[in-house]
Amino acid sequence: MSFSDLRKSRKTQSFVGIPAKQEASEPVVTAPDLHKNLPSHLEVRTTQHAGRGLYAVADIPIGSIILATRPHVAVLSTPHLENHCSHCFGAESPQGLKRCTQCLRVRYCDATCQSKDWSLHKHECPALQRWEEAVPSADMPQVPSDAVRAIARILWLRQKKGFDSVMSRELDAMQSHRQTLPVSSAEIHTHLSHALVQYLGLRSPQDLAQFNIHSAADLLDITSRFTTNTFTVMDTVLSPLGASVSPTVALFNHSCQPNAVVVFPRAQRTPRLSEPQMQVIALRHISAGEEVLSAYIDITMPRAIRQEALKETYNFDCKCTLCTNPPAVCPQESMYCPKACGGVCPLPTEDNPLAMCTQCKSAVRDTDQVLDGVRVGQEALDKATALQFTDPAKSLQLTSKLIPILTSVGLTPSAHPLLALCQLQKSFPLPEPLTQDALDDAIRVTSKAVTGLVGILPEVHPVVGITLFELAKLLAVDEPEPRDTQVAVFPPSGPPRLKLAYDTLLRARASLLCGMGVQSEGGQVGAEVREMLVALEHEIAVWKDGVKNVLADIPK
Known part of the structure; x- marks a missing residue:
């Protein structure tokens, strides 16, 4: 039994939001020699509803390293x-x-x-x-x-x-x-x-x-x-590597809309023997007196699934604002307006099949079709996840089949299980030999995943930054059979695709600079993004010079 079978990874953190109102808190009475690596801008306090937690005693800017430490144990x-x-x-x-x-x-x-x-x-x-x-x-x-x-x-x-x-x-x-x-x-x-x-x-x-x-x-x-x-040790692209234990980092309480994220950026300035180093990064400005909160689970999941996971592994009911006072339409449980007015509807459920657009008030008529799509999509996600490593071809087949079905019934990219299926499909390597259709499909799925994640997470979140980097790398792959650039389809072909790759890399760099820590300069993956930006700038310059030379050779 692997560690991932015992608990859900804390890898995917939540989006920026205002924490739930906390009960009056006071400094907890603890041994003064414990947690000596706690920086001066943090303080341990206790509350009746959440026990011990870490609070800011000074303002913490977005992208700051709140805490950096090597775990006591890591395997x-x-x-x-x-x-x-x-x-x-x-x-x-x-x-x-x-x-x-x-x-x-x-x-x-x-x-x-x-x-x-x-x-x-x-x-x-x-x-x-x-x-x-x-x-x-x-x-x-x-x-x-x-x-x-x-x-x-x-x-x-x-x-x-x-x-x-x-x-x-x-x-x-x-x-x-x-x-x-x-x-x-x-x-x-x-x-x-x-x-x-x-x-x-x-x-x-x-x-x-x-x-x-x-x-x-x-x-x-x-x-x-x-x-x-326990925290999952991650590599620089947020893939699980192992398990770690840090009593100080464990003091951070959970929220489904946290203001901090735990990463392992492997920054160049961190000595090798201090790795693996855990860093807690501020996802937004944190004011003095505010509790610093991370996410213990993947909160791109719907509320019911989040609550079940927290209860099963951590034995508590989440009381954050997102759980106690959810919005009219949660992005994880949303679909487009059936009249395409630009609004969204909550997904119908067995208990409440009536779904209505929040903007034009149009009702969803084919609720059975939507319910069947979500149910079959969840079953396919469970099977595809179980087969991801033992039978990747079958797993890929399941995701490829269900993503168009869920899209056709109107689920938004951030809705579950559509987003989860897209994230799973983009994890598979490109086929060999690579075809234009396979490359374009991978770009579309990864782009849909980016759209879905941004609907839930802030763009400074490292999960968003890594996914943007993955999309940019796909856009920069040499096309096996470039299409007519006059056709307005996604993804574009030729030079427009290269320009889109460059713009996507700029977004990834801005995201990772905050999400992996400003002081870490985005960590190791941030350095890879900078190297790729330089290479693409050179490639775009060569193309522009070529076009200029061709135009100069044409007789007036």
Whole structure:
């Protein structure tokens, strides 16, 4: 069971909005030596409805790095162990990494990274070997899940630092929902506990005492703190790499319309040995006294799905403005006016089939068709997501079939499940050999995804910036069969397409400069955008010079 099976990624954050009205808060009484990496512009406070949270004590401008820290514990997911360094998470070809000669599973950039990781890997290395020897069949995973490996590292770290150390007390102070865990989570925690005991090589519950675990309740506290407070480590284009735990970053509370986002930008100015570095970035201006909020889940989902995910994993009901006082038409549940007046309608539901345009008040007549489309689209999304890695051809077939259907019944690009299907389809690589139709289809789907995301997220959000970058790269691909440039269709062909790629890159750069941090200059992906801008500027200049030379050669 991978970490992604245990909880939803905190990768996709929400859009800028005004937080729900908070109850009166006051500074929480905590040990003064905890969370020493908290900057002076943040303060820990507590409220009755949300517990501890982080508040701004000074104005924080948009794009600012609110907090930067290396997680206490971070592990790569199994598929990334071969091509990423297990200390700094740097990406290299397997030939460029040095493999541990004992466990043969973990790789490092060089001896420095290996040395930095040795204090924990010296325990991890024999554990990996024990696990592989104990695997009963080829059907079992040769490496335990990232959740099991991360929790084991937490236990070894607490043991190494001392159970009364600042680091151990920070980890122990993280929220545990042991006493209020839903029944549906019991199987997950039971599985985690059994796998953890096997991985640690323990023979009896008494052996857990060496980790300051003296009861089943203590063990459940450990697994609950992990599942509740873990962040997904992401690469520079926001793809999941593994799991991480940072007690300080875990202090940020959730909102479905947050004013901050957690990223791993890998900025050039960040020392390699400080990676993977978590950075919390301001998505808008945050005033002194305001709570800083991030999103724990993908809030491009409708309200009901968001609430279910938060309840299942984090055991609370979201009380943000978006959930308690939603707009008349949520972009995640919207369709175009049937009379095409320019307005939008809420999607009809089984409980409320009457849907009416907010602008011209026209009623949606074919509600059964819309309901059937949404239902079939959700079923296709579930199947396509499950087959994404095991049968990508079938997954792509499902998304390609359903996107036109949902578009035809009138869903807006930001509506669910249309946006989710577009985001899934754009993740597949272009076919080989590449055809003009395949390239144009990929551009249209990615453009629809951009439109949908901007309907929910601010353009400064890193998810929007990355998607704009993906669109620009597709527009810059050499066309296999350029069309007649006189035909007004999307995407354009020839020089107009190149110009659109350049303009899209400018949007991506502006977005990433804020979303990945102004001080980080957009991080590593921001540097890639700048390099591509220079290349496109050169290409456009060559084309313009060519046209000028041709015109000069034509007799007057």
